[in-house]
Amino acid sequence: MTKQKYELINNQRNISSFNRNSLAISLLTFICILLFTVIFLFWDEIYNKRLNIPQKSNEIPLFWQHRLDQLDFYINNFHASDKSSVNETDNDKIIVQPSKFGSYIYSNEIEKHAKTLNKKLVCYYTTPSLSNDVHNTKKTRRRRSIGDSFLNIRDINPFLCTHINIGVVLVSNCSLKLDKDLISAIHGSNELKSKNDKLKILLWVGAADESEGFPEVVANHSNRKRFIQSVKETLEKYGLDGIDLDWEFPNGSNQQRIHFMQLLHDIRREYQREHSTFLLSLAVAAPSIFVDMCYDVRMINENVDYVNIMTYDYHFYTKGTPYTGFNAPLYARSNEKGFFETLNINYSVNYWMSKGLDRSKIIIGLPTYGHSFKLVNPFNTKVGAPAEDIGSVGTMGFVTYSEVCWFRETNYNVRIEYDTETCSPWLYAGLEWISYDDERSIECKTNYAKNNHFGGVMIFSLNTDDFQLTCSDKQYKSSSQKGDERKTFPLLRKVHSILFHNSTV
Secondary structure, eight states: OOHHHHHHHHHHHHHHHHHHHHHHHHHHHHHHHHHHHHHHHHHHHHHSSOOOOOOOOTTOBTHHHHHHHHHHHHHHHHTTTOGGGOOOBOGGGOOOOOOTTTTSOOOHHHHHSOTTOOOEEEEEEEOGGGBOOOOOOSOOOOSSOOSSOOOOGGGSOTTTOSEEEEEEEEEETTEEEOOHHHHHHHHHHHHHHHHOTTOEEEEEEEETOOSSSHHHHTTSHHHHHHHHHHHHHHHHHHTOOEEEEEESOOOTTTTHHHHHHHHHHHHHHHHHHTTOOOEEEEEEEOSHHHHHHHOOHHHHHHHOSEEEEEOOOSSOOOSSSOBOOOSSOSSOOTTOOGGGGGOSHHHHHHHHHHTTOOGGGEEEEEESEEEEEEESOTTOOSBTOBEEEOOSSSBTTEEEHHHHHHHHHHOTTOEEEEETTTTEEEEEETTEEEEOOOHHHHHHHHHHHHHTTOSEEEEEOGGGSOOSSTTOSTTTSOTTOOSGGGGSSHHHHHHHHHHTTTOOO
């Protein structure tokens, strides 16, 4: 072979090798571009807010936000400096099973507390006029709407609750102010009572108006007398069973606390003077700082029939507490310290008892809604993870159980976790993080109330339980439930089945 031929063959080989390398590089570049495109699209779909968001519910009243504002003000002003008590936790490492009776010692004294006491299942119902008609203005992909209907009181099974509190009744000029929706709901409740004569219907009075209402009522004896007269006339006119007073919240610094206790005393004395069987109940805050500032517990114990403790809204997004947390934890997490160790159901009810409230008068509040958070980092989804705002799901951060079910059903990337230490579930997808209660957690907390012989359980509220069958899909319905009607109000039904285990409602 001549030198020229050799060089020619060698050049051809080099060209062929170069072409192969170029092809390989081009192919590799194409694969990388394709891979990066897929990763980008996946990221955009999963983490860039491209989630199916349910239409905002009509069942969240604006005054709910007022309660959170009040809680936020007191908690942040008195205890937010205790930053060391807020820690993230890895759910996979939670292995501690809480003792049956929590952090207090079980004694025979509990057994002496009337085992045969009739348990109460108190349900709150909000009329449509008080609900916040908020429409979702964002462009979201919806499979179906869950926000266009209101709960009609006539659609409530009359045997599920022992007491229904209808409201909210506002107070104006020291008198009860009933609008047409409230009056319609009262007439509807009479239909429920015609089917179940043991059902008690109470007016839910007050709630969140701080500028008038209760402050004016308690200002002097004349105003209290006018209010009590209005209460009696209203209860008698509509054939109701009593009132539930919900002042959020009396101010301990300007004698509102003292005057409010005087109002309770005056109402009770008037009931006794007329030999009336009307009920007097009270809705109160759960955290210990509110107990000390807003209430005289022994006066409450002497004058009211029972107390609905609002053992929820322990954790929600605020600028002062910008991290995720459980709405209604049964116990403290093992890594919570200081003030945050007190933000749970077990601590609250025991604190109320330590101040003088009878165990049998304690009604433990359980929420049928949750709270949403917007995560700072979609990869940090722990309890206590940093959050930058309320989530997109829900209204003002409140998420109904129907919205929870809709969200987890229509988004394939939702992860659901359960904290056995506090009996609390949560879910997350992308930047969305939601604390809520499901049938498992409700069962745990109801058993706590029943096993410890408290007076019963309060549901807040009927409106935010799943009355529209959103949660009735195969993966959510109980195997024991048959028929569409039995799928409505799943959280309420779970409480009822435990408190009254012989019932077939």
